[in-house]
Amino acid sequence: MFDLRYHVASLTAVFVALVIGILVGVGLSGKGFVNDAERDNLTNQISALQQQVASAQGSLDAASRVEDALRRFSDEAYPAVVPGRLDGRRVAVLFVGPVDAGTALTVRKAVVDAGGAVVRTRSIRVPLDTQRVQDILKRQPSFRPLQGLAQLGDVGGVLAGELARGEATPLWDALDETIVLERKGLSAPPVDAVVVVRTAEPQRGPTKTFLAGVYTGLARTGAPAVGVDSSGDGATAIPAFALAGLSTVDSVDTSAGRLALVLVLGGGAPGNYGVKEFATDGILPPIIAQPTQG
Incomplete structure (x- = not known):
């Protein structure tokens, strides 16, 4: 269009x-x-x-x-469609770059409208201070397999797994002061779905490798993981999200975008949805009727 x-x-x-x-x-x-x-x-x-x-x-x-x-x-x-789609489900939101208040509010409202809850939000600082990250990893023997620039993708993957599983989060705890810009909510409860937003500019080099590991790790958790973007004309992260295997929703600040987000988070068909050129699976996933009670 x-x-x-x-x-x-x-x-x-x-x-x-x-x-x-x-x-x-x-x-x-x-x-x-x-x-x-x-x-x-x-x-x-x-x-x-x-x-x-x-x-x-x-x-x-x-x-x-x-x-x-x-x-x-x-x-x-x-x-008519959204209420009850996420009843009792816990969602984590990860920002790559500073938290955008408008997008955070949009995602939270969509989740709450559907009966779910955003239980934690994290934003990570980019570009990555690779030297400091390596220094921290070298201090703990348990992190030895993650040492070295070639392993930054694995570092991202481990962080993704901890974000989704909750419970113990040793790598997040160790790197907190180095990579975390903002945190809200406890790390403990596991989540049923994850939303990813990139507010920073596209990254290169080691940071790009690290972020690819984060995105791929989230896609492999087994829980719905969706990369979202707004309807603006700025640089989009949708291709990077899709390449890593995440579902994507563009224009999440519109009613169509919020509806698509809720449907995918609720277990709808994974894919790339929206109105922009990268929405290869259409505007919305198939809308499956909710089972009635009574």
Whole structure:
């Protein structure tokens, strides 16, 4: 839907350029610089491009109507579909970079609306201070298999497992002052699902390896793990999440995004959902009816 807008804008820009070209050509033709054949060729190009712009504009209008219908459907379906989807389920939220208050509130509201609870939130500092991390790992013999830059992916994987399982979290405890920006909630209770948000810029080198380990580790916990993004136009982490095997939901700040998030966290079909180009599985996962009681 959104790509059509850029298509129309591109065609319009080319159209304007050709119009300028034909006007210049007409002006020069009087002085003998442009012959009639060249002018006719430019005129034909403008006519053809006019038709393409009109066709693209029609497609954009149709897509806009679909978008409006989707928004109305999501707004109306959300209160009917969401309640009870996460009854009694515990959710952890992990931010890569500082906590974004708006996204945190959006995720928490969706979970609570569905009957669940966000029991802990962690945000990790990037880029990683690799030297300090290595110094800490060397102090404890139990962390010997994790030592070395080549093992940073494993470090991320262990942290992911501890975040989901709860109970004892020795690696989080050891690295707390080095990698944790903010923490809310206790580490002990295990969680039923995890939401990941990246607020930091894309990382490179050792930090990229570390984050890939975190994402892959969360995807392997067996619990629903979803990487989310907002509807803004900034750098997106959705491709990195998907590459690691996480389900993804873009535009989580919309009713359609919140609905998709709840459905996946509640055990819906894993996949990549939303309205942007990386939403390869559609806008929403299949909506399975809740069993009735009584």
